[in-house]
Amino acid sequence: MNGSVPIGRVVGVPLRMHWSVPLLVVLFAYGLGRQTLPVWTPGRSNAVYTFASVVGALLLMGSLLLHETAHAATARKRKISVEDVTLWALGGMTRMGRPQTAAAAFVVAVSGPLTSLLLGGAALGAGIGLHALLGWAVPAAVLVWLGWTNLFLAVFNLLPAAPLDGGRVLQALLWWRTGDRDRADRAASRSGQVMGVLLTAVGWISFVRGSSGGLWLVFLGLFIAFVAGAERQHAVLRTALRGVRVADAMSSPVATGADWQSVRQFIDEVAAESRHSALPLLDFDGRPSGVVHARALARIQDAQRDALRVRDVATPLAQCAVAAPDDLLGEALDELRPGTGLPVLVVDGGRLVGIVTAKDISRLVQRQTLRGGREPE
Secondary structure (H helix, E strand, O other): OOOEEEEEEEOOEEEEEEOHHHHHHHHHHHHHHHHHHHHHOOOOOHHHHHHHHHHHHHHHHHHHHHHHHHHHHHHHHOOOOEEEEEEEOOEEEEEEOOOOOHHHHHHHHHHHHHHHHHHHHHHHHHHHHHHHHHOOHHHHHHHHHHHHHHHHHHHHHOOOOOOOHHHHHHHHHHHHHHOOHHHHHHHHHHHHHHHHHHHHHHHHHHHHOOOOHHHHHHHHHHHHHHHHHHHHHHHHHHHHOOOOEHHHHOEOOOOOEEOOOEHHHHHHHOHHHOOOOEEEEEOOOOOEEEEEEHHHHHOOOHHHOOOOEHHHHOEEHHHOEEEOOOOEHHHHHHOOOOOOOOOEEEEEOOEEEEEEOHHHHHHHHHHHHHHHOOOOO
16 A cells, blocks of 8 residues: 555554554543543543553554454465455455455455454453452543444444455355355346445535534545455456457567666667566576666666666566466466565467557457447446
8 A cells, every 4th residue: 555664464464554553542641631521531631641542552453463464364364365454534444366266255255254353352341350350440431432442343344345354254155045156246246336425415514503522524535445446447357358368459560679688778679669667578598587667767867777687677587477378368467476466478389479558458349349238237
């Protein structure tokens, strides 16, 4: 996610934090310290409220991290690739590959809300017990607030609307019930679009009536509607590509260059003459060794272009998407690992025979639409 920085690793995958997280901590701490705690435990000093509210806000961020960690750990256990976990203003996000079964999709989806429910119940019980046994009102109030907040987040996340966890659960159940993954994807994303619009409307009405929290609901609703719309487009795309082979979409022949060339020589002889912005590289044996993008070449200063080899700025083959000509295009796209995008290198017998770019897919979908009638709903 743009604007995020790496801060470590969790369950073996990179952990990132968006610049909005400190702002989120401040907002939670302000609400807890200026509104909730003075009402629940009156008569304490401002220093006590400030310290307790900061601790509570940090504990909540830790809860959000555990929620996302549960998704990542469950996905890895189910052999699903996970690129990273990112904390940001609307909670967290785990970027991962697509589950290959409905059961795996269901388990990964419910793992986060179940974790939040357990954390909420534990914090609520600890807060009540702490107050009853020791009479520590402020720490108990922080734990009770943390518990109720986690329970609310768990229930909210289970709303049946993608990209919320509840939308993923709905998606998995429909996939299991119908056996049609694309249909389930479209239904869940459509539900997300409707829910996003409703949340936006409710949030705006609340904001107009004087509730500052309504603005947060507006942003959340717009985010859900936007992501759900993008997911619906992807689902429609997969439906349109059903039964289509990689060879039907690939560009061939395609301009290639030797990976041992200097950046300047490669630009002059290959990149400047090609219609593609992503160009495959070949090794000494004529086998594909990676892909170099025009934007990566453009960032290299002129003084370095003679010294650098093009393979030094390329994406190595191990990180590229590769498919055979007879593979189903939809399956090839499904197997794209997180962080591995287009183009797909089409390899037959160890030799590059073409590539599949975003433009190739768009052109193919247009042809499919013209031949097959209207777009799937």
